[in-house]
Amino acid sequence: MTNTDDDTALSAADIARFGPDPLATFRTNLGAVEQRIAAACARAGRHRASVRLLPITKTVPAHILRYAHAAGITNFGENKIQEAGSKHEQLADLAIDWSIVGHLQTNKVKYLTRFAREFQALDSLRLAEMLDRRLASEDRFLDVHVQVNTSGEASKFGLHPDALLPFVDALGEFTRLKPRGLMTLALFSDDMARVRPCFVRLRALRDETVRRHPGMSGLSMGMTGDFEAAIEEGATVVRIGQAIFGKRPTPDSHYWPGAVAPP
Numbered sequence: 001m002t003n004t005d006d007d008t009a010l011s012a013a014d015i016a017r018f019g020p021d022p023l024a025t026f027r028t029n030l031g032a033v034e035q036r037i038a039a040a041c042a043r044a045g046r047h048r049a050s051v052r053l054l055p056i057t058k059t060v061p062a063h064i065l066r067y068a069h070a071a072g073i074t075n076f077g078e079n080k081i082q083e084a085g086s087k088h089e090q091l092a093d094l095a096i097d098w099s100i101v102g103h104l105q106t107n108k109v110k111y112l113t114r115f116a117r118e119f120q121a122l123d124s125l126r127l128a129e130m131l132d133r134r135l136a137s138e139d140r141f142l143d144v145h146v147q148v149n150t151s152g153e154a155s156k157f158g159l160h161p162d163a164l165l166p167f168v169d170a171l172g173e174f175t176r177l178k179p180r181g182l183m184t185l186a187l188f189s190d191d192m193a194r195v196r197p198c199f200v201r202l203r204a205l206r207d208e209t210v211r212r213h214p215g216m217s218g219l220s221m222g223m224t225g226d227f228e229a230a231i232e233e234g235a236t237v238v239r240i241g242q243a244i245f246g247k248r249p250t251p252d253s254h255y256w257p258g259a260v261a262p263p
């Protein structure tokens with residue numbers, strides 16, 4: 001597909017959501033996020049290069065993502081595989097690495113292995129086995145983070161912390177999967193005193209994991225509402241959507257069924 005004027009034409013709804021100049025909006029927002037990441041790194045005595053920003057593009061339409069790409073974003077994170085696959089097709093003319101960060105049903109495996117470079121929500125051996133088999137048939141590899149439920153909330157996907165080490169040991173047989181680390185969604189709360197223990201927990205689990213699996217030093221944790229605390233607690237990947245692309249029209253319960261703001 002060529003990038004004609006029509007591909008990037010802005011509707012009134014686009015302008016209401018992303019401003020009359022989405023490129024300028026995204027550049028400004030990215031600059032602000034970048035400063036906050038750098039400041040959190042400085043507070044924690046960490047190098048900026050030790051933290052990767054993974055922009056989360058869910059609900060942002062493909063034609064708007066052309067502006068995000070122009071603003072310098074080349075790695076897009078999506079929660080839902082159908083939405084990601086559709087955007088991948090519409091943006092096939094751009095060099096983009098796709099990361100899937102949301103729960104994947106086993107019957108959707110073939111849609112992911114076709115194009116994704118990374119999957120951050122691995123939480124079952126059945127899924128690992130199906131991904132591995134499909135990747136082998138396509139002669140592809142996939143970076144994975146294992147998702148852990150650190151908040152104890154039933155609405156969150158991810159392994160129970162007690163199940164993590166045996167799970168990670170078992171991943172060794174899947175040669176097409178490249179385990180890079182752990183991922184979590186912290187408790188949803190404005191109260192960092194309740195959020196931070198989720199990050200501390202994931203870091204401790206990562207420290208245990210990495211002793212047996214040296215390649216798994218990654219810690220994907222921190223979103224718009226809590227990424228600075230996550231960096232202070234050791235995050236190597238922060239997954240940030242709304243601070244870059246603005247508020248989403250869909251409620252979070254669309255992604256985390258049953259998610260309610262805790263009191």
Ligand SMILES: *Cc1c(COP(=O)(O)O)cnc(C)c1O
Nearest residue numbers: 056079101223224239240241242
């Ligand atoms: C949407 C999403 C994010 C980013 O959330 P924001 O509040 O937009 O920063 C991070 N991780 C996952 C798994 C998501 O689905």
